Amino acid sequence: SHDLMAIHPYPLEDPYSIYPHSLRNIDELCASIVRSHRETSQYRVEELQALRWKLFSREELQAYQSKSVDEMWQHCAIRLTDAVQYVVEFAKHIPGFRMLSQNDQIALLKTGSMEVVLVRMSRFFNTENNTVFFDGKFAGAEIFKSLACGDLIMAVFDFAHDMCGLKLTEQQIALFSALVLINADRPSLEDRSRVQRVQRSVELGLTHILHRDNQDNLMHKLYQRMAVLRSLCSLHMEKLRWFSQRYPLTAHSLFPPLYKELFA
Numbered sequence: 475s476h477d478l479m480a481i482h483p484y485p486l487e488d489p490y491s492i493y494p495h496s497l498r499n500i501d502e503l504c505a506s507i508v509r510s511h512r513e514t515s516q517y518r519v520e521e522l523q524a525l526r527w528k529l530f531s532r533e534e535l536q537a538y539q540s541k542s543v544d545e546m547w548q549h550c551a552i553r554l555t556d557a558v559q560y561v562v563e564f565a566k567h568i569p570g571f572r573m574l575s576q577n578d579q580i581a582l583l584k585t586g587s588m589e590v591v592l593v594r595m596s597r598f599f600n601t602e603n604n605t606v607f608f609d610g611k612f613a614g615a616e617i618f619k620s621l622a623c624g625d626l627i628m629a630v631f632d633f634a635h636d637m638c639g640l641k642l643t644e645q646q647i648a649l650f651s652a653l654v655l656i657n658a659d660r661p662s663l664e665d666r667s668r669v670q671r672v673q674r675s676v677e678l679g680l681t682h683i684l685h686r687d688n689q690d691n692l693m694h695k696l697y698q699r700m701a702v703l704r705s706l707c708s709l710h711m712e713k714l715r716w717f718s719q720r721y722p723l724t725a726h727s728l729f730p731p732l733y734k735e736l737f738a
């Protein structure tokens with residue numbers, strides 16, 4: 475950290491100042507990522523806490539389970555796209571993201587937005603009964619039965635349960651989400667070195683807050699979760715290809731445009 479202090483910071487309006495050269499800049503970077511997370515997280519932790527025992531009734535559960543495969547897929551695609559839209563808003567306010575070319579912003583969102591939705595899912599998860607907040611109430615994995623992709627649902631629920639076990643603070647979730655998104659290893663990036671600079675600054679931010687929280691050991695665990703996220707998202711893409719082959723009309727004309735743009 476002494477080395478970081480030695481380099482004098484660039485003026486703030488300089489687009490290259492996205493790389494934090496002082497501890498004060500790291501604090502500012504963390505603060506704006508946390509603010510962006512808070513403003514785009516849909517529900518505050520306390521609100522979700524208050525709702526955590528609001529469950530679907532037998533009848534409601536059966537209504538979901540008796541939907542047809544394409545009906546339920548369309549329904550979930552709409553819910554997911556809604557969540558992705560908030561992640562796009564979050565991304566736009568990560569310092570440095572907007573400095574990237576449009577191509578690179580889209581490339582990062584294509585691979586990262588679903589991963590961030592899954593990170594965010596842990597905030598909406600009740601580990602005491604393994605339910606997730608979906609359509610206004612808490613639902614177990616069985617509600618997704620008619621999607622006919624039980625393996626994906628199981629893996630996603632396991633991941634959420636596992637993430638909850640880390641007991642991350644809102645600030646840690648914010649920085650981790652930003653790091654999941656800003657990844658210079660993603661395919662089809664034009665200016666990899668620029669993405670790398672932003673990635674390093676976010677990495678520094680996360681390291682900084684984990685150190686401040688006396689939880690340096692979490693970094694290693696978070697990198698492991700990033701590998702799990704990648705496999706979950708390729709499973710999601712696989713299921714989407716399977717679905718589009720069976721129900722081309724629904725996938726083509728009834729899925730939200732953003733869902734198609736990012737994942738198809």
Ligand code: CLR
Nearest residue numbers: 516550551553554557591594595598607608630
């Ligand atoms: C994630 C955090 C968001 C709010 C939110 C909205 C929709 C939820 C999502 C969360 C978690 C994952 C979710 C999704 C709707 C459907 C999807 C429960 C809580 C499940 C895993 C089904 C995926 C089906 C695809 C294969 C179409 O801020």
